[in-house]
Amino acid sequence: MAKLLHIDASPRGERSHSKRLSARFVGHWRDAHPGDSVTYRDIGRNPIPHVTEDWIAGAFTPPGERTEAMRSALALSDELVAELLEADVIVMGVPLYNFGMPSGLKAYVDQIVRVGVTFGFDPQNRTAPYEPLVHGKRMFVVVASGDGGYGPGGPNEKHNHLDPHLRTVFGFIGVTDVTFVRAENDEFGGTALADSLAAAQREIGEIVGASK
């Protein structure tokens, strides 16, 4: 029995392509793996707070020496990290905003990349000071965009700072098995959008169909 963590980062509801497609992914997953459990976070509609001075001080203070203010500042981060560590599979619906991730998802990332918890840091080891502490996860990211051509070899690939950023930051903590599915052309509508949505739906079916 696997545990799936489903995160949506769009503030939109019914109109969100990434949300609809991530839900489709999870729906297919449930059908294919009925025993698996799903935890859902809508960080688009329920924003994650930015880190604060108490948060930063607390993260770099050993747990037993933290003040009440530090513990309280880290409480949500502890919950989000526990959720992430428990999950075997992470499914994200993500809108492309200004060529990168929406600020709400960045706030989430800042909460879960934690020294001594999701990555190790040894300042004495100058050649390899960082060690990923998260292991054995698969991650699937459904990205929705207004324009098209952001995929490998596409005319907008060089403007796609979302995929490389997510790969880098999740790779840093040890989530290296990351697959992207793209739904493009929201701004153009018509067949350009419909074809892209249909291709994304097909791809999701194939990915889940091949999943173990």
Ligand SMILES: Cc1cc2nc3c(=O)[nH]c(=O)nc-3n(C[C@H](O)[C@H](O)[C@H](O)COP(=O)(O)O)c2cc1C
């Ligand atoms: C604040 C904002 C920034 C956006 N920036 C981009 C962008 O850089 N490139 C792009 O192709 N589309 C951009 N879009 C369009 C969205 O990516 C597109 O509408 C997408 O479908 C949103 O995801 P959703 O349907 O899941 O809400 C932007 C939309 C908003 C609201």
